[in-house]
Every structure is written in C-alpha cells, then in structure tokens.
Amino acid sequence: MSAQAGWYPDPGGGNGLYRYWDGKAWSAATSPNPSAPPPSLGLVNPVAPPAPTPAGQGGQGYGGQGYGGQGSAYAAYQQTTKRRTPWGWWLAGGALVVVIVVIAVLAVRATTGLGAAASPPGGQGSQNACPQPKEETVEPGQDPNDGRVHGGPLSYPELDSPWALPAPDDRVPFGTDVRVQTVLDQADYDGTGKGHDWVASVLVAELQAGDGFFSPEDGSKIVVKCILGTFYGPAAVTSDVTVNKAATIDGHDAWIVESELHFDIPGLRTKGERLIVAIVATGTRSGLFYASIPDTQPTLLEPARQALAQLTVTE
Template sequence: MTQAGWYPDPAGQPQTYRFWDGAAWSQETTSDPYAPPPPPRAAPPPPAAPRPPASSPSQQPPTVVAGGAGAPPSSYGQVPTPGYGAGTPPAPGGYGQQPPYGGGFPPAPPTGGSGGSAKTVLLVVAAVLVLILLSAGGFFGVRALTGDDDDGDNEAGDSTSATDSATDETESSDPTEESTATDGTEGTEGSTGTTAPPSTQCTGGIPEPSVTPRRNAERISGGALSIPIPAGFKPEVLFAPAFAWADDFTPLVRTVEENPEAQTSWFSIFGVGGLRKANGFDDPATAAEVVMTCMIESPDQYSDVSGRTEVSSGEITVDGTDAYQLTVEIRVDNADLETEGDIAQVIVVDMGDPDMFGLYISQVPIGDQELLDLQASMVDRILVD
C-alpha cells in the first residue's frame, strides 16, 4: 500500500499538495509538502449496509499509471517521499530524490498543468544561447565552414589575379609582391595568388570594441570613425574577433542567407575601427591592400575562395580627411550556399594620428543590388570623430 503523506494534488493544481492517509485523499490542501498531516477526520456513522470488501476502489488507492492523476506514485522524483518527521527534511546525502536546489518548492509534476514551466524557460534560454553561438560560429568559419582551398584551384583564370590596370598605377605600393615584414620574416604565398602578410599584421590588433553600442544608438563608433546603423543591421560585438588585424572594431551585421541543415550562414557586414601603425601599416594604400589580403586569407572570414578581382582603388576623402579605398570582388565556391561571394571594401583614413589609422570595412553579397547601393552610399556617411 502507498505510504501516507503529502503528494501532488491529483486535481492538477500547480504547486499544490493533498494528503493521502493510506485509504483516501484529504479535503485539505497545502503548498508545503513538509507540512504536518491534517487532523484526522471524524469517524463516519455506522453504515446502513455492509461495508464493501477491501479491494473496493473506495478503500484502495487506484492503480498508478505514469502521468495519471490517480493515487500518488510510490516514488516521485521531484517530491520528497513522506515518512520522516513533519517539517524535518532528510539528512544531507541521505535522500536520493531531494531536488537539486536549496529552499523553495519542489516542482509540480509534469501532468499538473504549469509544472513544466521552469524547465521550459531553461530550455528556451539554452536554445537562445545555442542560436547565438551557432550564429557567431557560422561567421567564424564563414563564409563557409568546409575548409581552405587547394592552391591548385587558383592557379588559372583571370579572376585569381589581384593585378589590373588600376593596381599597375599603384605598383610601387603593392604589398602583393614578395616583401620582407617589419620583423624580418618573409610573407608567404596565399591561396588567391597574393603574398600573405606576416602574422603581426593580420593578428596583431585588439579588435574587441572599447564601448558597447547602446541599444537605441543611431550610429556606431570605432577607431575615431563612426557610421550610421542601416535598417536591418545591428551591432554584433561577438563578430569583432574575426577582424583580428583591427583595434576597437565595431561591426554591424545582417544575415543574408542561412542553411540550417549545413549549419552555414552568410552575413553582410559594415564596421569601423582602428589600424595600429606599429604593426607595419606605413601608409593608407599599402595598409588597405594588406587588410584586404588578411581578410581573404583569414579562416574566420572566408573559405573555399575561388578568385579575387579588383573592382576599384584610389585616393578619396572621408569627412574632409585623406583616405585610400580598395574594393575587391571575392568569389567562393560553396555548395551549401547560393551566395557567390562578396564585394568587399576597405578604406584606411589618415587622421594625422601618429599611432593609428582609421579603418572602415564593408562586405556585401555579389548581386545584392540593395546592399550594393547601401555600400556605395555609406562612404559619404562616414564621420571622423
């Protein structure tokens, strides 16, 4: 026979307990499973007819069915088994079913209406955290997660060359030629046919933004530059570490494409920050080319790169300040996504600071005219703070 004690109310009321005396349920209820038993009921008058046999449902607890609302279960994982002194919890370590938390009420049973709400909240929170991590993780392999290209894939084709008539004009400052880094180490040949900059340039920054953007902010700032927040974009500081060459980099992010089955996503990004001159960035033109190469070669930014083609380059002014811009088409070959690659723009601003250049980066998908128009208009909206 089931032991007498307080059990979850079979009527299904959340966080409510009713006393089972071994033969019947009490009229009284409580919210405290450690409460003393209710006073015994007055003995009923003698029956007019013989009492039913002991096996009668009125005298025996109904058969327990998992999840049902009959008699209390003989052992319920979330409710202490009665039997010890009223109001006296079991000794530490001596009760295997004790809820793993201190104080408060044990959760109501799963079939008791809202008893699963706490677990649901935890699951929702966990799901949100997973989505955040997946989103960030999707970018940190981005732009596709399947690994680097083979060098042989980029040995042929005009699209693999970073040189054209525009780069010929700036050949004297082209860092794609074989060069020696400031620390004496030589650059290495990258997967797109360019010379990869030394690691001190591609990973020498402190990209995490110094100030977290306000929720209702209209602009973001970084490295003494600022840009407005376009519709559909929002600041995502978790993406900043992927821009490892920059300092104080604040990115604006918009999801362009998602493939949940492959856990792969593509994002459009606008961001501003700084570029430390001590890391070998001597002039805006050279710095723009080095940053573009670092971005293409970074496993946290692109994989499966199939080609690079320069779109435009040259000196410009940003908010009345001298700067240099480089725009490149970056193509990728990823079967999990329809996006073909990015039109990426790097602008390095010479603000006269002896230690730092200003840095602006934008990445928008090839063929997305809305975002291409935004990219073109954003340059005139950069401010030097």
C-alpha cells in the same frame, strides 16, 4: 635600440615588396610575402621561395563566416590590379633601378662597416600579415548616442532595417574597437548546426597597429590580403578589382579598394560578393571601414556605399 628582425616594407621603394632586417643591417633579398622565412645569409643570396600556407580550420568570420588558410585569392587580386595599371612596366623598371642602387649601397656599407647601427622605419616588423583577433571587453554605452555607429576613430549613420543593431565583435583579425551591422543572407549554410551563417556586413574599427600599416595604401593591401586569406576557408576565390585609389575622407588621407569576389563554397547559395575596404589615416591612429555584400542581396550594396560616403573621423 635597434628594431627586431623581420620583414619590413622595402625602403628601396619596391612596390609591394618587403626587405628583411636582421637586427643590424638590411638584406639584399626582397619578398612579396611578409610571412616568408628569413632569407639566406649574405647580401646577394636570392630569396628562398615562400613556404606554402596550409588551409586553416573553420570558424566564424565575415562574409564567408569561416577562417581558412591563405590561398591564391590575393595573388589574383594583385594580378588584376597590375593589369589595370598602364604605367606598371615603367614603375617596375624604376623600382628595379632603385633596388640595384640600394643593393650597391648595402654592399659598400657591409665592406666598410658603415651603417651597422642603422634602424629600419618605425613600427613593428610584419611577422604576420594577418594578426590574430584581440579579445575585448566593450563597456555598453561608451559611444555617443548620436545615431551613428562608432568604431575606432570612424563613424557612419546607423543603417535601418533589415540591418541588425550595431554590435561589438572581437573576431576581426585586423581591427580593434569594432562595431558591425549585419543582415542574414543564409543560416547554417554548411548544414553543420554550428552557427555558420553567411551575412552581409558593414563595420568600422581601429586598424590594428604594429603589422606593417605605414600608410593607407599599405594598410589596404594587408587588410585585403587578410580578408581573402581567412574569410573563405579553403575555397578558391577570384577577385575583379574595380576601385583601387587614393581618396580623402572627412579631410584625411585614405585609400579605397572595391572588388567583386567570385567563389563556390559547398552549400552556399551566393557565388560571390562585393568587397569594400577603406583605410583612413587619422593622426596617431588609423581607421578601417569594411563591407561585404553577397550577390544574393544586391539591394544592400547602396546602403553600404552610402555608409562609406558619410564616414566621419573623431580625432
């Protein structure tokens, strides 16, 4: 059975690009936005510009405890990443050649009838780069009592005070089986009395499958995009990427991203925070490590990095 129509990571190798699968054949059109509308019919029609995403409604989340719409923060993250890659022009030229070859092959297949039953790579289409959180009922005491915080296939040594005890959480849109430790940074920062607290956080989880997570690097891109698009409401966020690299965590392939975020949210004392994301390939599952440390709590950054350094994998 052919996979459902949708945007999938570009099989032609386009860095950060998605190609549309209509259920029978690949489109020649690509897009950096996996939530874009389907492209116009035909092999050589250009991609329609992505529809702008409106800001969402406030709610509780991490770091900036509110969910908002996707803004320009991820674009800034991508631009910073590109500036830090000296081989970018060579890679872009190579990717263009690959795309031209793929388009030529697709055109031949379209005219000869070949490849009509071809299927895209495994996994579900990336219809939504930031999937909705899953409600979970977590049974108490199901994790080992070994002094570590277990979430999905990952664990780290439990952090001492001022970190709160580990707790489950069902608000993380890109993770399931979440365990998080937090430190209060500013209570009721928006003055609404609705419990919108700003916190430092460290969490581990299982990466939610089925939304384009085909490798640790792919997973890191989508998770960072989701974080920048949902955790800071409508505020403009700039991202200065300091780490974006492949790694090995407990013998498993991983990808680590660290970035200094800057923003100005009404009522909030901190004007930035450090973002750390690690995606770990653990066989049939993928693990997620995420930390957000407000600039007003710099002493919490080292414990977060130690937690990352001491991650272990449970198969």
